[in-house]
Amino acid sequence: METISSYLSGDHQRCDELFSQAEAAASGKDWAAIAADFQAFLRAMRRHFKIEEEVLFPAFEQRTGMSMGPTQVMRAEHAQMNELLDAMEDALQRQDKDGYLGQAETLLIMTQQHNIKEEQILYPMADRALAPELGDVLKRMHAVEA
Secondary structure (H helix, E strand, O other): OOOOHHHHHHHHHHHHHHHHHHHHHOOOOOHHHHHHHHHHHHHHHHHHHHHHHHHHHHHHHHHHEEEEEEHHHHHHHHHHHHHHHHHHHHHHOOHHHHHHHHHHHHHHHHHHHHHHHHHHHHHHHHHHHHHHOOOOHHHHHHHHOO
């Protein structure tokens, strides 16, 4: 049976794979290919954030009454990661490979730490808290478009 944990952890893995492809492309000199791989990664990340911020977090907060807890921390980290994604996109437009890779390295570390917190703390809490409405929450998550 699909859970919030399994769905969103799988989405983390998909985003990680797209990040790896974008980083591998950045080792080359084909800026169009680098940009295409980065855009695929960017769309996946922004969709993931949208799923959490528009579906999961509000449902969790409503069910638990906790709006100043883990969801607030995750939103703040999403904002920081979005700043890094914007900086990477800017570096790509300037064809600044060193700038792009430097931002990518910072993003990788931040994302790894963020994902651990979500996968080990927030998602299991959400699975328990949202069990009565799991099917509806998952349906709404699947329906989010990039």
